[in-house]
Amino acid sequence: MKIVEINKLKKSFRRGFLGRRFLALKGLSFSVERGEVYGLLGPNGAGKTTTIKILTGLLSADSGGIKILGEPIGAPRIREKIGFLPENPQFHDFLTGEEFLNFHSNLLGMPRYGRKEKIKELFNAVGLKGAGDLKLRAYSKGMIQRIGVAQALLGEPEILILDEPMSGLDPIGRKELRDIILSLKERGKTIFFSTHILPDVEVICDRIGVILNGELKGEGKLEELLGARIKSYEISFRGGNTGLIEKLNNVSTRILRGADQITIYLEKEELVDKTVQDIIQAGGKLAALIPHRETLEEYFVRTYGKEWVR
C-alpha cells in the first residue's frame, strides 16, 4: 500500500533582483510504500528539501499532486499522519525536553491521560533518558536531532519524514541516529528521508530515488541497483613458484605482498577460473576468493558523477 504518492510535482521560486522564475522541481513523481525506508538522494540544491517542505505543508506546489494514504494534502488534519524532522532543526530552547514534547503533544491534540508515560517512553527510545528536565539550550546537536525525532514520533504517525537527519553530526552522533532509524525500521515504521551522505543510505534504505536538478533520475531497490554488479575479485594465496608472479602480473590490476600471503585483484570474471588453476598448478595454496560488489558511492560516481557535480 502506498503511503505517499507524488505525481508530476512542480515548484518554482523567484530569484534575483528581477524576480526571474527558477524551476526547483520539474514534474517529480515517486511513491513510498508502507513499511519501507525510502531515501531521496541528491546533491545540495537538487530539490530534496523543497519536496519535503511541500509534503509537510510548509510550501505550496505550483502544480502536481501529493497524496498521503490516498488523501490529497492541504487540510491540516492530514498532517496528523506525518512526523517531521526539519533539516538542522531549531526548537524553542527555553523549554525543557519534557515541556517541548508536551507542547507538541498539545498541537497533536493528544489526550493528557497517559501522556507522561508516552513522553518517557520516547525519551528512552531516542536515547535521551534523564534529559527531560534539561533545557534544550543545554542539548548538544546530536541530542537536538534525537529530540527532533522524538517530537516526530509523537502521535504514532503513519510516516516519518526526515530532512537530512545526519547532516552536521559527528561520527558518533551519526551512528546513534542511524541506530534509532534502524530500530524504527525494525518496528515496521515507514520512513522517508533525504540525504547526500551515501554510506548511511546503504545501511538504512530499502529503496532509493535519485533527484538531480529537480527531476527523478533513477529509482529502485538497493540490491537491484548494486547487487548484480561485481566490481572486482580478490584472490589470496600462499606459496607458488617464481614464474607465477610474473604470470599474475599480466592479468591482475593490483598485487599486494604480505609476510606470508599474496593478494591479487582481478576485474574480469572470466579470468578468475584460469588464475586459480594457475596458482594451484604453480604449487600455491588458495587462502581466499572474495567477490567485491560496487558500493553506493561508486555506483553514484559511475552513473551520475557528471550531473552530481554540476
Added chain:
Amino acid sequence: MKKTISIAILTFKEAIREKILYNLIVFALIFIGVGAEAAYFVIGDWERIVKDISLSSIEIFGVLISVFLGVGLIAKEVDRKTAYAILSKPVSRTSFVLGKYLGLLMILGLNSIIMLIALFIALLYARSPVEFVTIQAFVLIFFQFMIIGGFALLFSTFTTPTLGAIISLTLYVIGHLSHDLQYFTSEKFSPLFRWVAKFFYLTLPNLEILNVKPLATYSTPVEGAYFLNAIVYGICYSVFLITVAVLIFRRRDLK
C-alpha cells in the same frame, strides 16, 4: 482552540524572557515615579500633572512593547525555523497567527496590570482619588496596544522586524493625527488630493478615538456610549488587522 491557546502560552513564555520588555517596563515605572515627584515642584495642579505624565508614560512604553515584541512574533519563528516543526503538525496557519496574537495580548495585559498598579501608587502619592474616567482612559490605551500590536504582527508575516517596527511606530504617530487628515478632505483641496486624504483617513487607524487622556486629566467624565463605541472600534480594527495577517501568512511559502 486548544492548539491556539498552547501557541499563545508558548509565545507568552518566550516574550517574558525578552530583556527589552523589562527595560521598557522599568523605564515606564521610572517615568511615572520621577514624574509624580517632579510634578510636586511644578506650579499648577499636581494631581492633573501626575495623571497626565502617568497615562502618557503607560501609553508610550506600552506601544513600544507592543511594537518590539509584535514585530518578531512570526518573523523570528520563520527565520529561526522554529515554526517548521509546529506548522508541520495538524495546526492551521490561522491558529498559529491567532495564538501568536493572543500570546502578545497576554504579555501586554500583564504589562498593563503592572502599569495600572504604578498609576494607582502615583495617584495615592498625589493624594488624588482614582476616578472612573482614569480607568476608562487606561482601558482605551490598552485598545491602542491591541491595534499597534496587530499592525506589528501583520508586518511580521511578510517583512523584517526592523522595517515592521518603523512602519508600526509611524502608523502610531499618524493614528494620532487623524483630525489633520480629515482637514485635507475639505473642499479647499483638489479632488484627487481629497480622495487620497479620504482613503487614508478611512483606512488608517484613528487612535484619537481611543485617546481620552485629556478628559481623564481634567476629571471630565466620558459618556458610556462613546466609551463602548471606542472599544468596539478597537476590537473591529484589531480583528481586521489579524484577518489580513492570517490571509497573508496562509499564502506564504516558508522557504
